[in-house]
Amino acid sequence: MKIGIVGCGGTMGRLLVQEVVAAEDCALSGGTGRPGSPLIGRDVTEQAGLKPSDLIVADDAEALFQASDAVIDLSVASAAPRHAELAAIHGVALVHGTSGLDAAQQGAVEAAAGRTAVVQSSSMSIGVNLMLELTEQVAGVLDDDYDIEIVELFHRNKADAPSGTSLALGRAAAAGRGGDLDALAIYERDGEIGPRPDGAIGFAVLRGGDSPGEHTVIFAGAGERIEIAHKASSRAIYTLGAVAAARWAVGKPAGLYSMRDVLGLA
């Protein structure tokens, strides 16, 4: 299976190149960089810290899509429409993991999904996506007697809070209860907070050290509690998941899929 990487010179792009090269059943078909980038013309694998190949970083993605069974895009939102269009034209499976798409960019991705298989997810980690599913399931089974709290720990440089994953977990919990997170969320506790409101979904944010991300969802009932925890120790989990999604998407009918589909959890 031939997998191409757009934006192969970024942090995630280089990790993706390493992941595809390491996968026994996959071959790297090439990589692209931003037009004008000093990476253009360099060796795709060498710039990712591996042995050189005969693949050169290109500034146009058309040839890459022609040479690939699947293409992974964890690059930038602005490139999403062009990559989606190329995937559709060439009938190539697309794995799209960029967040922060505007409505037009999202529309382009969805339009491409009418013509080829597109897997779109803001977290490509297999473990996180399974956790989302399990959280929704537990929230659906246990009622308000079980208080839901979400705790995260991230490295000291993470600038936003709560994390996108914490918010996704909160939405999954709210969906399981048939509620809306906006109405249930407690993002801060400070001072005279009073008793905990029934049915609330609480968040607590910790920052420190170099952790690439730990999340725990707690269902605290009378006499017992359930905890679902995910602990990342490497950013490679995101690239591992993206490659798993690419492998899954090749040969699938046109459509917009999520990591949950990839995991058989939809």
Add this chain to the structure above:
Amino acid sequence: MGRLLVQEVARTPGCAVGGGTGRPGSAIIGRDVAEGAGMAVTADGEALFAACDVVIDFSVASVAAESAALAARHGVPLVLGTSGIGTEDQAAIAAAGSRTAIVQPVNTSLGMNVVFALVKRAAAALGTDYDIEILGQQHRKKVDAPSGATLALARAAAAGREVDLGQVEQRGRRGAIGPRPAGAIGMATVSGGDLSVIHTVFFAGTGERLELTHRGTSRAIYTRGAVVAARWALGRPPGLYSMADVLGLA
């Protein structure tokens, strides 16, 4: 457990204690089942089943088959929470299950049963790249290990992977154990103090791990689950059911 069940039923809206039995010859016979209930403890199972909509038996394995037979004869649903039932008695219980609804939970805690379902699902979704390890933490007075819950979690994981637990389980590591075999399901036990009972299933992959934990801090979780099962069983067609059926997790 019996006394806790009486309290649980008494405080559950929509439920009333229909009676209670004790071992023949026990000093408890003739005393009030519950304070102010106006019912004496008897040794007469027949009368109990005749008087109740549903019966809960958490007593001893030796009477399980008899309870099941009484349930079948009176068409009364039964929640049977005893463990260690022999093969012959289990066959009799299964036969009774063709005539009335019998819920036979491995563990009646709602939370633990949710965790069983989560473990099975996670094991099915994650490949053998994710090593499964189960850690049970128990108080110092517990005399057997691994705990029944640890074994049930291991069975749930094996079921999710569609393998036979006996072929893949690893217990009691010591010495030059060598690399971990792919696909193994490991179990370990910590014992001490009066710890609340904690069970964690680890799915340890490359660069990430998922941990599913149940913490029990009160025995009331077992009696509460038993009453939930009893209410669920009322009006069910005959059959042998699990807590997963009760919770819609099967």
